[in-house]
Amino acid sequence: MNLATKDIRHNFGRFALTTVGIGMLLMIVMGMGGIYRGLIHEAALFVKQVGADIWVVQGGTRGPFAEVSRIPANLEDRVRAVPGVASARRFVSHTIQRQHRGRPLRMVVQGLSWPEDRGDWVPVTAGRPLRQAHYEMIADGSLGLLLGEKVKLGKDVYEVVGLTKGMVGTGGDGLCFFTTSDAEAIQFDVPGEALRLERAARLSRLEGMDLGRVTPLLSERVIGQASELPALAPPQVSAIMLTLQPGTDIAKVAETISTWPDVTVYSRQQQVDLLLSGMVDKAKRQLGLFRALLIIISAIIMALIIYTLTLDKIHDIAMLKLMGARNGVIIGLILQQALLIGVLGYGLAYWLGTYAFPKFPRLVVIENQDLLSLGVIVLGISVFASLMGIGKAMGVEPNKVLS
Amino acid sequence: MIADANNTPAVEAIGLTKIYGSGNTEVVAMKDVSVTLAHGEVVALLGPSGAGKSTFLTAIGLINPPTAGRITIGGQPVMDADRALVDVRAYRRQHLGFVFQKANLMPFLSAMENVSVAMEINDVAPRDARKRAMELLEYLGVADRADHLPDALSGGQQQRVAVARALANRPSLILADEPTAALDSHRGRQVMELFRKVAHEHGSAVIVVTHDHRSLEVFDRTYEMEDGELRSHPSSP
Ligand SMILES: Nc1ncnc2c1ncn2[C@@H]1O[C@H](COP(=O)(O)OP(=O)(O)OP(=O)(O)O)[C@@H](O)[C@H]1O
Numbered sequence: 335m336n337l338a339t340k341d342i343r344h345n346f347g348r349f350a351l352t353t354v355g356i357g358m359l360l361m362i363v364m365g366m367g368g369i370y371r372g373l374i375h376e377a378a379l380f381v382k383q384v385g386a387d388i389w390v391v392q393g394g395t396r397g398p399f400a401e402v403s404r405i406p407a408n409l410e411d412r413v414r415a416v417p418g419v420a421s422a423r424r425f426v427s428h429t430i431q432r433q434h435r436g437r438p439l440r441m442v443v444q445g446l447s448w449p450e451d452r453g454d455w456v457p458v459t460a461g462r463p464l465r466q467a468h469y470e471m472i473a474d475g476s477l478g479l480l481l482g483e484k485v486k487l488g489k490d491v492y493e494v495v496g497l498t499k500g501m502v503g504t505g506g507d508g509l510c511f512f513t514t515s516d517a518e519a520i521q522f523d524v525p526g527e528a529l530r531l532e533r534a535a536r537l538s539r540l541e542g543m544d545l546g547r548v549t550p551l552l553s554e555r556v557i558g559q560a561s562e563l564p565a566l567a568p569p570q571v572s573a574i575m576l577t578l579q580p581g582t583d584i585a586k587v588a589e590t591i592s593t594w595p596d597v598t599v600y601s602r603q604q605q606v607d608l609l610l611s612g613m614v615d616k617a618k619r620q621l622g623l624f625r626a627l628l629i630i631i632s633a634i635i636m637a638l639i640i641y642t643l644t645l646d647k648i649h650d651i652a653m654l655k656l657m658g659a660r661n662g663v664i665i666g667l668i669l670q671q672a673l674l675i676g677v678l679g680y681g682l683a684y685w686l687g688t689y690a691f692p693k694f695p696r697l698v699v700i701e702n703q704d705l706l707s708l709g710v711i712v713l714g715i716s717v718f719a720s721l722m723g724i725g726k727a728m729g730v731e732p733n734k735v736l737s
Numbered sequence: 738m739i740a741d742a743n744n745t746p747a748v749e750a751i752g753l754t755k756i757y758g759s760g761n762t763e764v765v766a767m768k769d770v771s772v773t774l775a776h777g778e779v780v781a782l783l784g785p786s787g788a789g790k791s792t793f794l795t796a797i798g799l800i801n802p803p804t805a806g807r808i809t810i811g812g813q814p815v816m817d818a819d820r821a822l823v824d825v826r827a828y829r830r831q832h833l834g835f836v837f838q839k840a841n842l843m844p845f846l847s848a849m850e851n852v853s854v855a856m857e858i859n860d861v862a863p864r865d866a867r868k869r870a871m872e873l874l875e876y877l878g879v880a881d882r883a884d885h886l887p888d889a890l891s892g893g894q895q896q897r898v899a900v901a902r903a904l905a906n907r908p909s910l911i912l913a914d915e916p917t918a919a920l921d922s923h924r925g926r927q928v929m930e931l932f933r934k935v936a937h938e939h940g941s942a943v944i945v946v947t948h949d950h951r952s953l954e955v956f957d958r959t960y961e962m963e964d965g966e967l968r969s970h971p972s973s974p
């Protein structure tokens with residue numbers, strides 16, 4: 335006969351409630367571990383999928399995944415001249431939040447170097463890659479956009495031609511792929527009034543100069559089309575991604591380019607490491623702290639409930655001792671109850687997780703290794719939780735039956 | 738135990754003394770008590786409240802060690818003053834049976850399980866334990882309540898289950914501290930007669946602390962305790 339389960343049946347409500355509570359706490363612990371794994375997975379996914387061998391970023395910076403990086407777009411042409419470089423693409427990326435269908439739509443605008451890059455490397459789950467230079471987009475499924483849906487961004491309307499999965503930025507917002515020129519148009523969309531004001535400002539500055547007064551042609555040019563204004567800076571991009579010819583030594587090309595004083599060069603692995611050590615590392619510590627706290631809370635709740643269950647049985651434990659039961663019988667009774675709460679709570683956490691995790695706002699990746707280590711931790715806190723009760727039970731004199 | 742019933746006494750206590758506390762608060766609960774019980778003998782222990790009856794019973798029961806004196810059970814020395822000469826827990830589960838004023842049943846076990854648990858902690862196979870538990874409940878007339886929790890049993894039924902539990906491991910010594918206090922006189926007498934029957938059938942020695950003078954003729958001998966001292970009661974043969 336198992337005394338532990340008999341007693342649990344007798345105190346079923348209290349036991350079940352505790353187990354459900356522990357199960358839910360453990361589910362959150364499990365989910366937080368999964369979110370961390372998901373962060374790593376998502377962060378690395380883009381860098382791996384885009385398939386660049388070398389990243390060229392603004393000199394002295396750690397690149398667009400760590401901070402703001404701005405380099406002139408024509409750097410693309412400079413790096414193409416380096417021996418061994420097969421192709422160079424612009425990396426344009428920025429997060430926007432616009433209104434769509436009456437709700438805020440937050441996305442990472444990701445530029446594709448049209449026409450070399452049409453997003454063929456993007457794993458589309460529906461639809462197709464880009465087929466024209468403007469007004470098409472591939473959206474990540476997490477944004478909830480439908481194939482064929484039209485989205486107005488700035489002055490233009492873009493059509494969703496493809497859907498992808500698991501492509502999110504470090505902030506967890508879904509990626510949308512556009513051509514770089516569209517991406518820049520979305521980012522640098524300037525209202526007409528701002529342009530008119532800028533033209534007026536330039537004209538008045540020009541009129542204040544001798545050169546302007548004697549060269550009427552100049553004044554016509556400063557108020558021309560925005561894209562033709564000579565004083566405007568050339569378009570800036572965040573980084574240039576290089577793909578090398580097969581058999582080329584990556585380190586050698588990287589070394590050549592890194593001698594240029596205006597840029598910094600990272601390999602694909604360095605770029606992944608930067609991602610993981612920055613943003614993801616902070617998230618890891620934050621999630622780790624929460625997990626540790628929740629585990630401690632679970633242990634305390636378990637210890638308390640095991641202790642009160644033991645206190646309720648103290649007279650019965652004294653009677654067992656009086657009848658000559660070995661300490662093992664009594665320790666087993668308490669320990670088994672703690673382990674049962676732990677094991678059932680863990681099972682419940684796993685079961686709840688299969689329903690809850692897909693609904694989490696961020697990707698949750700549950701790895702067997704994490705499940706195993708959490709399992710060991712749960713066994714550990716179960717044993718710990720029973721210690722206080724066992725200590726109490728061991729101290730009871732069989733005499734207590736008589737009082 | 739029954740085999741050597743004729744030559745070895747079931748219990749032999751020599752010079753048992755129990756002193757609680759020390760200095761000003763010292764209480765001598767039991768003074769130089771010596772007694773010998775033969776196998777199959779059923780004795781009653783009378784005495785006013787605070788006389789030291791429970792102290793004596795728990796000393797013999799290896800629950801509450803005496804300050805001085807020796808205890809021998811079935812020819813084996815088990816206590817020398819407050820020093821145990823055997824593993825007292827093992828000894829209790831193998832050789833002793835206890836019944837108290839309250840039944841002290843485990844509330845989460847059925848009547849049958851309350852009896853069989855005593856055997857299971859004594860390494861009896863669960864199947865055999867259940868079988869014997871049912872036999873004992875039948876013997877005590879509560880077999881029909883075997884599957885009920887103690888809460889669903891009357892006081893008398895609970896006490897009979899407790900008696901069944903005390904008999905479960907065929908103890909050589911049964912110690913009962915006011916077992917019938919919670920029962921009506923008819924039921925009380927039934928329990929006393931049961932002890933007598935068990936003692937005579939199994940050769941166990943039985944000591945019953947009681948206040949009930951009406952059922953004294955059930956016992957082979959009667960002792961009386963007063964101020965920690967034990968002496969034979971006049972009604973004793
Ligand atoms: N743990 C203890 N500490 C101090 N004194 C105690 C303790 N247990 C019992 N006594 C004292 O020892 C004496 C004998 O007590 P005991 O319980 O043996 O009496 P009793 O004959 O069983 O009485 P009752 O009929 O009321 O059960 C009493 O004076 C009691 O106060």
Ligand SMILES: [Mg+2]
Pocket residue numbers: 790791792914
């Ligand atoms: Mg008493």
